[in-house]
């Protein structure tokens with residue numbers, strides 16, 4: 548998906564919180580956003596998740612299912628944790644038995660199974676945050692938006708969320724996150740941007756291993772969406788992607804109609 552010339556302000560006479568934001572969020576990418584307090588990170592995440600619309604500009608190509616962990620999770624709901632998750636599963640279109648199964652599975656995964664029958668309003672801050680994370684992962688989203696989602700989780704739940712993020716991207720999902728700990732998913736993120744003065748500044752390219760794919764397509768064929776390529780000497784194109792994303796990209800190329808031919812795959816130093 549992508550944001551083009553996006554701006555957001557809360558009222559015609561209010562200052563712009565964000566302005567001129569253009570951002571590519573490719574399939575399978577893990578994207579980190581950072582910035583100072585009040586810099587507009589949560590606002591940008593709400594625009595990406597579709598919770599708010601931009602005042603100007605365009606947000607396009609959002610995958611069909613979005614999972615979103617807000618900075619403040621509205622925990623005071625008149626439901627137990629399991630009933631809340633089951634209800635959300637139903638909203639996502641799951642049959643009841645599958646919604647019940649996934650609710651139990653996600654609570655178990657984040658170490659919150661013991662609180663399944665606890666009313667949401669009685670959960671501790673950390674347990675409530677586990678439910679917040681569980682609801683975002685319920686529908687195996689194609690877009691996962693995490694606003695300081697690790698805050699308040701215990702060590703094993705934090706590690707589980709790290710694993711869930713890597714799983715989502717390996718499955719071709721896009722993950723966008725904000726976290727105040729600079730070590731969070733360090734070396735795994737494909738892109739890293741900083742918000743400064745309402746604008747987005749790239750921090751650095753991915754620090755992790757990169758893979759270069761030399762692919763040759765049938766005449767006139769287009770690359771699968773979200774892939775940037777440079778022409779290869781001798782024909783075809785060269786694509787450089789984060790190693791953790793290379794399976795998704797190769798799969799997309801080989802299953803394109805008509806399929807691409809992969810001439811070489813090389814790990815970059």
Ligand SMILES: Nc1ncnc2c1ncn2[C@@H]1O[C@H](COP(=O)(O)OP(=O)(O)OP(=O)(O)O)[C@@H](O)[C@H]1O
Pocket residue numbers: 557564582583584585586587588589590591618
């Ligand atoms: N619903 C709203 N109505 C009015 N102003 C808002 C609203 N939401 C955000 N803002 C303003 O937008 C600016 C950016 O807020 P935002 O929460 O996006 O920043 P942030 O980078 O996430 O901050 P923090 O690191 O403190 O969480 C702030 O000045 C805030 O007051």
